[in-house]
Amino acid sequence: MAGNFYTVRCADCENEQDIFGKAATVVNCAVCGTTLAQPTGGDAEFTGEVVDTVERRD
Numbered sequence: 923m924a925g926n927f928y929t930v931r932c933a934d935c936e937n938e939q940d941i942f943g944k945a946a947t948v949v950n951c952a953v954c955g956t957t958l959a960q961p962t963g964g965d966a967e968f969t970g971e972v973v974d975t976v977e978r979r980d
């Protein structure tokens with residue numbers, strides 16, 4: 923599977939969660955429900971702050 927995971931920080935509650943960079947559905951914060959990423963048909967558009975790239979192990 924091609925693509926990366928990103929750690930995204932919620933602007934409202936500062937929760938951090940890992941999100942797939944090519945998300946096919948809207949991703950909401952697990953704590954407060956704020957939208958963190960929106961699908962675009964390719965790379966997701968992040969609305970939260972991207973704080974890290976999670977490295978893949980092949």
